[in-house]
């Protein structure tokens with residue numbers, strides 16, 4: 001296998017990793033700095049960061065009957081869930097194309113991975129999912145809502161059918177892009193005995209602090225907590241998140257601006273010859289072009305970094321994924337796309 005590739009982006013317009021392009025307002029950043037200066041760096045983190053967990057519950061609308069488990073990014077939560085179910089013969093299942101860490105974590109833990117192809121329009125093939133669930137009895141079913149790299153917000157009715165059929169599985173609804181989707185299963189996180197909801201602050205604008213969270217019934221979370229590395233959330237991350245959740249309106253406003261930019265960028269790219277833009281509920285667009293390698297290379301020469309996903313899965317043939325950036329970044333992206341598509 002190969003390691004997860006993260007290209008060096010210095011000097012580039014970085015539109016490959018779904019980051020929020022906006023910085024914190026300077027006065028807020030200065031206050032955060034003061035707050036972080038008071039953190040005891042000489043001490044290990046507290047065994048359970050209750051203040052942060054309570055604030056996440058309140059700010060993010062976690063239902064009262066649910067608990068919250070924290071991860072060093074939701075990538076670590078994916079890993080913990082996979083490890084927790086990794087008895088011999090165990091399998092996990094996810095629609096394909098989907099988020100690569102589900103399959104990678106399975107591989108690391110010697111867990112079988114079952115990928116169920118989406119339909120050609122990237123909607124969920126519920127019948128195929130149900131057949132695969134019956135055949136493989138997976139321990140875990142991953143559903144990214146919306147999906148990466150397609151941007152699709154899967155149909156709620158199809159998800160309900162999967163939950164009902166998956167009586168021997170845990171269904172994890174991965175809401176990494178919730179700030180851009182404005183649809184959520186969080187209010188229903190405690191409703192089923194086989195559903196948990198996973199989120200992250202990464203795409204909201206805090207990718208650098210590495211903080212993900214899982215909401216669900218305590219009976220599930222207590223099991224995953226057993227394989228959580230001690231001290232997995234460092235004191236600076238805890239302090240930064242605790243402080244910034246009191247100012248989450250700032251990040252929400254940035255997300256709202258990016259949703260507007262997403263609409264503008266989609267219209268501009270769709271107007272270019274040969275470009276097919278798929279509907280996206282994330283802060284990125286999946287675009288089919290005549291030649292994905294030519295588009296990637298031309299953008300690279302123009303110092304714009306995007307992701308060529310065309311080799312990830314046959315359904316993604318000649319597709320690239322564009323992160324929605326700030327207005328000036330999107331303008332550079334469109335200008336560079338014109339060089340190759342016109």
Ligand SMILES: *Cc1c(COP(=O)(O)O)cnc(C)c1O
Pocket residue numbers: 072073074075076099144147148174176199200201202207211212
């Ligand atoms: C980005 C992403 C994550 C991981 O985010 P973290 O930065 O590790 O919190 C999880 N799921 C999906 C679908 C993603 O795109």
